[in-house]
Amino acid sequence: MQRASRLVALSAAAFLTIGLAACSSSSAEEGTGSGDGFTPITIEHALGTTTIDAKPERVATVNWANHEVPLALGVVPVGMAAANFGDDDGDGMLPWVEEKLEALDAEPPVLFDETDGIDFEAVADTNPDVILAAYSGLTQEDYDTLTEIAPVVAYPETAWGTSWRDTILFNSEAMGMADEGEALVTQLEEEIGEAAAAYPQLEGKTAMFLTHVDTSDLSEVSYYTTHDTRTAFFEDLGLAFPESVATASAETELFSLTQSAEQADEFSDVDIIVTYGGDELIAALEADPLLSQMPAVANGAIVALPGTSPLGTAANPTPLSISWILDDYLKLLAQAADQAA
Incomplete structure (x- = not known):
C-alpha cells in the first residue's frame, strides 16, 4: 500500500x-x-x-x-x-x-x-x-x-x-x-x-586499490578493478595497473572483485596498495601470515585513507574534488612509492 x-x-x-x-x-x-x-x-x-x-x-x-x-x-x-x-x-x-x-x-x-x-x-x-x-x-x-x-x-x-x-x-x-x-x-x-610532475617516483609504479577491508576476517580481499574510477585515476597520476589486476579486470565488467588470501601471491606485482582505514588496518595486514607476503605490505607501501573523511572520499575523482585534494593525495602516494622496492 x-x-x-x-x-x-x-x-x-x-x-x-x-x-x-x-x-x-x-x-x-x-x-x-x-x-x-x-x-x-x-x-x-x-x-x-x-x-x-x-x-x-x-x-x-x-x-x-x-x-x-x-x-x-x-x-x-x-x-x-x-x-x-x-x-x-x-x-x-x-x-x-x-x-x-x-x-x-x-x-x-x-x-x-x-x-x-x-x-x-x-x-x-x-x-x-x-x-x-x-x-x-x-x-x-x-x-x-x-x-x-x-x-x-x-x-x-x-x-x-x-x-x-x-x-x-x-x-x-x-x-x-x-x-x-x-x-x-x-x-x-x-x-x-603539472602536480604529478613534481613526484617522479610515481611514474610506472603499480598500484591496486583495496575496498573496505574487514580486519576481523582477512581470509579474502576485495579490490577495485580497472573499471572503477578510483583506479582509473591512478593512470592520470603516473601510476600503472599491475598485470594481475588488469588481467582479472579484462574478464569482467564489475567494478570490484574478491579473491582468497591464499592467492595473495598473485599480487606480487603490486608496488603500492591504497585502501580505506588507519593504523589498525595496516597493523592487521602486516600481521597476517598470507597478506604480509605481498611486496606492498612487506615494504610498508600502503596508503590508508580515512574512509569517513573528505580525503578518503576524494580518492574517487570528481570535477571539484580533484583540485581540492590533489596535492595531499599525491604526497601520500609518493611516500608509499618511496617505500616500494
Whole structure:
C-alpha cells in the first residue's frame, strides 16, 4: 500500500511538473522562438536515448558527484543528492561543494536523501528541465521513472564506471554547455599533469586499490578493478595497473572483485596498495601470515585513507574534488612509492 501511494503521488507530481514545463517551454518559444540559437541535443547512453529540445534552465542531479559539473561551470542545480559519505560536518555537502557555492554566492540547492534510493517525489518537486546522472548506478526502472519528470542522461556504458572526464562531457552536453565542459576537462588535465610532475617516483609504479577491508576476517580481499574510477585515476597520476589486476579486470565488467588470501601471491606485482582505514588496518595486514607476503605490505607501501573523511572520499575523482585534494593525495602516494622496492 505504501508503494502504491508513493507511485500515485509521484505520478501526480510528474504530471504537474510536465504541465509546468510545457507552459514554461511555450512561453520561451513565444518570447524567443528559434532565435535563441539552441540546437536540440540527442545523447545515447546505456539506458536509452535522450533528446533535449531547449536549453535547460533548471538542472537537477541524482546520485554521486553529478552536481559538481554544473557547479564547476557556474550553474547552481535546483536539487542534488545529499552527501552520505565523507561529510565531516553533517550538512549533506562535501567541503569543495560548500566552497563552490560560497564562491558563487549561492544558497544550497534542495538536497535529495538517497539513503534508501532515489527520492523521485523530491526530484519532481524541483521541477527540473533536465536530470543529470552520467555517473550513477541507475537501474532501468529508476531511469524510466525519472524520465516521467524530465529528460535524463544516464551513464554511457557501465554503472558507476564513468570516468571523471566523461562525467563532465556527458553532463555538460546535456546542459547545452559542451564547449565549456571540454574546456573544464582540459583545465583539470593540465592541473593534474603539472602536480604529478613534481613526484617522479610515481611514474610506472603499480598500484591496486583495496575496498573496505574487514580486519576481523582477512581470509579474502576485495579490490577495485580497472573499471572503477578510483583506479582509473591512478593512470592520470603516473601510476600503472599491475598485470594481475588488469588481467582479472579484462574478464569482467564489475567494478570490484574478491579473491582468497591464499592467492595473495598473485599480487606480487603490486608496488603500492591504497585502501580505506588507519593504523589498525595496516597493523592487521602486516600481521597476517598470507597478506604480509605481498611486496606492498612487506615494504610498508600502503596508503590508508580515512574512509569517513573528505580525503578518503576524494580518492574517487570528481570535477571539484580533484583540485581540492590533489596535492595531499599525491604526497601520500609518493611516500608509499618511496617505500616500494
